[in-house]
Amino acid sequence: MSLPQEQALNDVDGRYLRQAIALADKARERGNRPFGALIVAANGRVLAEASNANGESGDCTAHAELSAIRLASPLHCRDALATATLYSSAEPCVMCAGAIFWSAIGRVVYGIDAERLRVFRGERLDQKDAELSCRDVFERSSHPIECIGPSLIAEASQSHQGGWKS
């Protein structure tokens, strides 16, 4: 089985994805699994940022992407979100992909992909679970959602080194 190929980013996307990775490291410092996300408007303004808070809150839905969308969605109209980009340190799960769909956010850039993440989770690469790729969700969307990733895999992986032991 081959792993998804890394996609190159331009400087702007690289800068924001690194911010999402920094938010993942913050999550880890606070005792959570290392995930971070931010939403950036077309003009470069950061609309929301969030770190995974599952560990500290006990809320299994406190994923970084979902939390960032909850912050941005009440404050910004769908037209503004449609031209925004959500940067996530890791490939969004199915729940977060669904939230991205409902938010109308039109573009996603992510770091480590779900398959490489499974290695950190201690699962075997050839072990299939119920996980769907976020692209499977986006492809069924009634509006286009551009999806770029995995990108900056080495940097995005660093947050996860030794982060799944306990």
Ligand SMILES: [Zn+2]
């Ligand atoms: Zn998620």
